[in-house]
Amino acid sequence: MYGLSERRGLGAAVAGAVRQSGAIGALGIVVALFGLLTSRQDYLLEGATAMTFAIAATGLGLALGLSGEYLLGQIAVFAIGAYTTADLTANRHWSFWPACVLGVVAASLAGLVISVVGLRISRFYFALVGFFLVYLIPDLTQVADSQTGGGAGLAVPDLPSFFGHELRNRGMFFLALVALLLSLVLVQNVRLSPLGIQMRWMRVAPLSLATFGVRVWRVRLATYVLSSALAGLGGAIYSHLSGYLLPDDFDLNTTVLLFAAVVVGGATSLLGPTVGIVLLYVVPRLVINVSGYSDIIYGAVVLISVVVFRDGVDRFVREGAAKAWWWIVHRVRRVPLRRAASTVDERQSGVSATASAVVPNVDELADLLMGLRDDSVTRRGSLVIRGARKAFGGVVALVMDPDDVVAIEPGRVHVLLGPNGSGKTTLLNALCGVFELDSGSVSVGGDVVNGVSATRLARLGVSRSFQSPQFPVEMSPVELLSGSLVTMRRLSYLHWMSSDLAATRARRDATDFAARIAAMAGLETAMNRPCSGLTSGQRRILDVLLALVTRSSIVLLDEPAAGLSNLERRQLGDLIRALAARGMGLLAIEHDLDFALRIADEVTVLANGRRLAHGRPDEVRADPLVRTALVGGAGV
Ligand code: ADP
Numbered sequence: 320m321y322g323l324s325e326r327r328g329l330g331a332a333v334a335g336a337v338r339q340s341g342a343i344g345a346l347g348i349v350v351a352l353f354g355l356l357t358s359r360q361d362y363l364l365e366g367a368t369a370m371t372f373a374i375a376a377t378g379l380g381l382a383l384g385l386s387g388e389y390l391l392g393q394i395a396v397f398a399i400g401a402y403t404t405a406d407l408t409a410n411r412h413w414s415f416w417p418a419c420v421l422g423v424v425a426a427s428l429a430g431l432v433i434s435v436v437g438l439r440i441s442r443f444y445f446a447l448v449g450f451f452l453v454y455l456i457p458d459l460t461q462v463a464d465s466q467t468g469g470g471a472g473l474a475v476p477d478l479p480s481f482f483g484h485e486l487r488n489r490g491m492f493f494l495a496l497v498a499l500l501l502s503l504v505l506v507q508n509v510r511l512s513p514l515g516i517q518m519r520w521m522r523v524a525p526l527s528l529a530t531f532g533v534r535v536w537r538v539r540l541a542t543y544v545l546s547s548a549l550a551g552l553g554g555a556i557y558s559h560l561s562g563y564l565l566p567d568d569f570d571l572n573t574t575v576l577l578f579a580a581v582v583v584g585g586a587t588s589l590l591g592p593t594v595g596i597v598l599l600y601v602v603p604r605l606v607i608n609v610s611g612y613s614d615i616i617y618g619a620v621v622l623i624s625v626v627v628f629r630d631g632v633d634r635f636v637r638e639g640a641a642k643a644w645w646w647i648v649h650r651v652r653r654v655p656l657r658r659a660a661s662t663v664d665e666r667q668s669g670v671s672a673t674a675s676a677v678v679p680n681v682d683e684l685a686d687l688l689m690g691l692r693d694d695s696v697t698r699r700g701s702l703v704i705r706g707a708r709k710a711f712g713g714v715v716a717l718v719m720d721p722d723d724v725v726a727i728e729p730g731r732v733h734v735l736l737g738p739n740g741s742g743k744t745t746l747l748n749a750l751c752g753v754f755e756l757d758s759g760s761v762s763v764g765g766d767v768v769n770g771v772s773a774t775r776l777a778r779l780g781v782s783r784s785f786q787s788p789q790f791p792v793e794m795s796p797v798e799l800l801s802g803s804l805v806t807m808r809r810l811s812y813l814h815w816m817s818s819d820l821a822a823t824r825a826r827r828d829a830t831d832f833a834a835r836i837a838a839m840a841g842l843e844t845a846m847n848r849p850c851s852g853l854t855s856g857q858r859r860i861l862d863v864l865l866a867l868v869t870r871s872s873i874v875l876l877d878e879p880a881a882g883l884s885n886l887e888r889r890q891l892g893d894l895i896r897a898l899a900a901r902g903m904g905l906l907a908i909e910h911d912l913d914f915a916l917r918i919a920d921e922v923t924v925l926a927n928g929r930r931l932a933h934g935r936p937d938e939v940r941a942d943p944l945v946r947t948a949l950v951g952g953a954g955v
């Protein structure tokens with residue numbers, strides 16, 4: 320799809336998918352062996368209960384760790400799944416399986432309703448609402464006491480049956496295990512899908528997500544519904560474990576258990592919440608007999624775990640294993656440390672040392688980037704802002720004359736110059752729909768787009784980079800770039816949720832292409848490491864690439880050269896020129912007059928929100944006002 324000639328085979332793609340599922344498989348085998356070998360009924364019952372909590376915690380982990388949404392009312396949704404299922408089997412004599420499906424549907428609908436609230440209030444208040452929801456559970460069961468049995472509880476006498484066999488404790492243990500494994504596989508697939516990457520963006524930079532053309536509310540809604548569906552599944556199975564359902568089952572303790580399990584186990588990792596449930600529920604109940612002091616020991620375990628495993632137990636263990644492997648390679652095989660380091664580097668970055676020495680080929684990179692766009696791009700026309708005025712409270716950021724125009728035309732580079740605080744970023748924000756002008760107009764190809772959202776403008780072909788870029792730092796540059804690339808594939812969600820061959824292949828192609836672009840742009844040593852380790856220059860390059868790895872015909876770059884070395888600045892300038900030569904329209908904000916004049920076809924100079932000068936680079940260079948403003952002003 321991306322014009323790649325060489326492609327790693329499907330075999331490698333399948334092998335990758337199998338490797339990623341290895342941890343889930345290992346968990347399944349260990350737990351299944353335990354379920355087969357133990358003869359204690361209480362172990363089976365507690366184990367099954369723990370797994371229903373683990374399913375809900377996995378959903379909460381998705382919301383908290385990926386999307387950054389504090390769905391603290393998860394246990395209320397769990398209760399909705401449990402009561403719906405129990406009501407249908409105990410009061411209406413449904414069979415367990417359709418009742419279970421309806422329990423999950425009811426919980427998902429609850430997630431939908433919660434999302435309406437979540438879209439309207441801040442994260443902090445949303446978390447509070449979650450807690451209040453849990454307080455309401457006893458009252459709500461009282462209101463619906465004919466369905467729930469009210470405070471006295473609801474007897475759930477019938478055991479689910481599977482092909483004529485009643486599922487007793489061991490059967491329910493395995494039902495819970497299968498449900499947990501399926502949930503983990505589903506969440507794993509979501510994490511790898513475009514939706515999963517969008518969730519991560521939503522957590523750190525919802526505005527970036529909008530400027531990629533993604534509707535942020537949809538990502539939030541998907542988070543709530545998915546997470547609630549998993550809580551509902553856990554609840555549905557839970558309702559048939561003990562034969563009795565009480566409102567006290569879903570109290571603040573259980574809320575804290577789920578939340579603490581996610582935090583202690585590791586919110587950002589797939590298995591973290593399950594590990595957390597093992598530590599905070601299974602271990603205290605089954606391994607240590609703590610009847611008298613359970614709360615104190617429980618509290619101590621949570622406290623110590625949070626302090627010792629700051630990023631979650633799961634990550635702690637994996638990083639520990641990586642270090643141990645490093646030590647083995649170094650000591651046992653007697654590989655000198657330095658060579659071991661370079662082998663790991665090469666393997667991680669996927670390029671050899673010779674490849675990284677190659678000077679980036681700007682024309683080839685520009686060709687690859689333009690190859691993502693179709694021919695209609697150059698025919699979309701100019702992005703024009705006219706008579707822009709914008710004030711923030713008392714601060715006037717932009718006061719252009721009504722007939723002052725800044726136009727970004729296909730095939731041309733427009734540079735915006737001006738001292739700090741002169742309104743450059745404000746102008747760029749108005750151009751890409753981040754906020755609306757107080758007066759003046761913005762148009763694309765002659766159509767006025769005043770008040771049109773950033774998402775919509777991105778879909779009309781306008782993308783941008785940021786003055787202070789922010790990324791989901793746990794992801795690597797290649798993962799972020801390939802996330803944008805796979806989104807362009809428009810593969811249906813059935814493919815992503817099942818992570819089938821089409822999805823695996825799309826992901827593999829995108830990864831190859833992303834690695835190629837990143838290497839060409841000079842990120843080869845950092846491209847497969849988490850973004851948290853990027854230098855400020857590398858962050859800048861990545862952010863510019865993210866604005867370019869789109870279908871946009873107009874690209875707005877906010878200080879793209881800030882923090883770059885001289886060589887990198889030159890290459891960036893060449894890339895900007897090469898893209899313009901291929902029909903892209905670019906706006907670049909810049910401080911450095913010489914650099915600006917070298918890449919520009921047209922220059923606008925701003926000072927105090929006004930247009931100080933405008934014209935060809937040589938005209939602007941000759942303007943004494945400009946020299947005074949730029950050299951005398953701040954930030955040059
Ligand atoms: P530049 O990018 O040229 O450095 P900006 O456009 O960021 O300048 O800012 C212009 C003026 O508008 C500054 O005085 C800044 O403090 C103010 N400003 C910009 N954005 C906001 C905002 N969101 N809220 C309040 N004031 C803002």
Ligand code: MG
Binds near residue numbers: 743744745786
């Ligand atoms: Mg700025």
